[in-house]
Amino acid sequence: xxxxxxxxxxxxxxxxxxxxxxxxxxxxxxxxxxxxxxxxxxxxxxxxxxxxxxxxxxxxxxxxxxxxxxxxxxxxxxxxxxxxxxxxxxxxxxxxxxxxxxxxxxxxxxxxxxxxxxxxxxxxxxxxxxxxxxxxxxxxxxxxxxxxxxxxxxxxxxxxxxxxxxxxxxxxxxxxxxxxxxxxxxxxxxxxxxxxxxxxxxxxxxxxxxxxxxxxxxxxxxxxxxxxxxxxxxxxxxxxxxxxxxxxxxxxxxxxxxxxxxxxxxxxxxxxxxxxxxxxxxxxxxxxxxxxxxxxxxxxxxxxxxxxxxxxxxxxxxxxxxxxxxxxxxxxxxxxxxxxxxxxxxxxxxxxxxxxxxxxxxxxxxxxxxxxxxxxxxxxxxxxxxxxxxxxxxxxxxxxxxxxxxxxxxxxxxxxxxxxxxxxxxxxxxxxxxxxxxxxxxxxxxxxxxxxxxxxxxxxxxxxxxxxxxxxxxxx
Amino acid sequence: xxxxxxxxxxxxxxxxxxxxxxxxxxxxxxxxxxxxxxxxxxxxxxxxxxxxxxxxxxxxxxxxxxxxxxxxxxxxxxxxxxxxxxxxxxxxxxxxxxxxxxxxxxxxxxxxxxxxxxxxxxxxxxxxxxxxxxxxxxxxxxxxxxxxxxxxxxxxxxxxxxxxxxxxxxxxxxxxxxxxxxx
Numbered sequence: 001x002x003x004x005x006x007x008x009x010x011x012x013x014x015x016x017x018x019x020x021x022x023x024x025x026x027x028x029x030x031x032x033x034x035x036x037x038x039x040x041x042x043x044x045x046x047x048x049x050x051x052x053x054x055x056x057x058x059x060x061x062x063x064x065x066x067x068x069x070x071x072x073x074x075x076x077x078x079x080x081x082x083x084x085x086x087x088x089x090x091x092x093x094x095x096x097x098x099x100x101x102x103x104x105x106x107x108x109x110x111x112x113x114x115x116x117x118x119x120x121x122x123x124x125x126x127x128x129x130x131x132x133x134x135x136x137x138x139x140x141x142x143x144x145x146x147x148x149x150x151x152x153x154x155x156x157x158x159x160x161x162x163x164x165x166x167x168x169x170x171x172x173x174x175x176x177x178x179x180x181x182x183x184x185x186x187x188x189x190x191x192x193x194x195x196x197x198x199x200x201x202x203x204x205x206x207x208x209x210x211x212x213x214x215x216x217x218x219x220x221x222x223x224x225x226x227x228x229x230x231x232x233x234x235x236x237x238x239x240x241x242x243x244x245x246x247x248x249x250x251x252x253x254x255x256x257x258x259x260x261x262x263x264x265x266x267x268x269x270x271x272x273x274x275x276x277x278x279x280x281x282x283x284x285x286x287x288x289x290x291x292x293x294x295x296x297x298x299x300x301x302x303x304x305x306x307x308x309x310x311x312x313x314x315x316x317x318x319x320x321x322x323x324x325x326x327x328x329x330x331x332x333x334x335x336x337x338x339x340x341x342x343x344x345x346x347x348x349x350x351x352x353x354x355x356x357x358x359x360x361x362x363x364x365x366x367x368x369x370x371x372x373x374x375x376x377x378x379x380x381x382x383x384x385x386x387x388x389x390x391x392x393x394x395x396x397x398x399x400x401x402x403x404x405x406x407x408x409x410x411x412x413x414x415x416x417x418x419x420x421x422x423x424x425x426x427x428x429x430x431x432x433x434x435x436x437x438x439x440x441x442x443x444x445x446x447x448x449x450x451x452x453x454x455x456x457x458x459x460x461x462x463x464x465x466x467x468x469x470x471x472x473x474x475x476x
Numbered sequence: 477x478x479x480x481x482x483x484x485x486x487x488x489x490x491x492x493x494x495x496x497x498x499x500x501x502x503x504x505x506x507x508x509x510x511x512x513x514x515x516x517x518x519x520x521x522x523x524x525x526x527x528x529x530x531x532x533x534x535x536x537x538x539x540x541x542x543x544x545x546x547x548x549x550x551x552x553x554x555x556x557x558x559x560x561x562x563x564x565x566x567x568x569x570x571x572x573x574x575x576x577x578x579x580x581x582x583x584x585x586x587x588x589x590x591x592x593x594x595x596x597x598x599x600x601x602x603x604x605x606x607x608x609x610x611x612x613x614x615x616x617x618x619x620x621x622x623x624x625x626x627x628x629x630x631x632x633x634x635x636x637x638x639x640x641x642x643x644x645x646x647x648x649x650x651x652x653x654x655x656x657x658x659x
Binding site for chain 1: 526527528529530566599600601602603604606607636637640641642643645
């Protein structure tokens, strides 16, 4: 059915969209036409097989294609939003498509964040519309900085044979790694410190460059290290001191104020609306996070009283490559006495046994779908979706526990850590939780949620929980 | 003599006529009483509603038995959305909800199509949404033979969520535990 819908959509709304350049093995470049269906842009599957050096195998009975690659098969099913690559599975916003007997994959697979999560080492350069694959030979695996007073030290952990070069022009220092790629965990911006306003990592088809924008004149050296190179920049003539400790890269927290616009959420007897509570709580949480961790980047999924679709909220978090996603809500119960704070993380199925049962129960659906209607297997859909989410569950649970432990200790009435199948958490590729800050159905708690002091106390608990979690994760 | 015979024949005919009339009256089929009809064509169903204690309560209700299995399921759902009769229980949607269609596939997935009244002016909140969904799923699974999971359809479309929180874009399984039965 979905395939049929896709074909119908293709017949009515498709067009040859544009061109991309594929940089394959040996830097061979090839121009390839893309195909646009609605908002989705597609490339032929051969682009993927060329980049991976993979052989295409079509399994007619199972209606799926595998690309035999050195690190495991890549499985593509027409009509499915999932792509499975070795141990990674990925949910795309557009499905894999069949067109004129050829398989087409959404260009989204080559872009961030999908490219990072696929584990295929794909790279997309938006300005140039170039797609390539991360060279296995050289990569900047990690970049951290330390800035104190007049000195700045940038540690670059490099995998493979690298010949970094240093350029110093005026107020800009750059270290270029030709032909290298940036590792998955390397952020675009490392922040500032010491004599530097900003330190950025820029990746383009030519390689990776670490760019340092200085506040004033300074001197710089590039020194080899056991696992890479160290850039040192200092303002005065004094030689830079030794590195003392590493500072982790700037974390990003995406805060999602629930509901908004024409969706008010729950409304208390006193007229307090959930969308107002969540917006206020989100702003306070941002303040409290910044107080505790000045280097943190906090992004709100909505800025005012506007309706943001649920899917878009996690898309924002994925696009921002958030380290943590926190959705804020206020609860409502038929029990007027229910009160307190509770934190949820995503429930796929509560126990392994339930998951096995769920998978088993999908089997008959799967057979019907794949054999009769030509749809992707329901069982496969379930397994792919399940494995895509499972990776983050333990960390999400850990984050939820940090928050609820603090809520209990600080007298906010902890109702504990819970699991449920929240739509807003199901598309997030990072540790994610949904915090219910209190019950609007309880008259006294509604009054508390109106009170900024109470909401600030709640925001402090969530901020402390998130910061504890981030620190523990970066240390571990 | 002839006069005597005439009288005898007349008496015999009158007696026979009376006998026929009396037998006809005596053997007229009995008219069944209303209680008899009800007993033959009703069944008991278990309906689940949110309770004021914060969980779900079960209400047993006698409903008129319908013809096909699908019609029976429609009847059960209509009773559910009529709301509870017992005090201390809440209606899933005080404004009423129209049940448009019901279909059970061979894999045990029950498709329940409701009109969009169910998303008009909801109470909001995760807890009430959880209870509403679980009340529908439990009611269907308890009363429809072969139903193991439920796919909600609202206004002709599979919704992402019911009231903005929990996923309803895939079939909801039968609750494995009684966690929501009372709180």
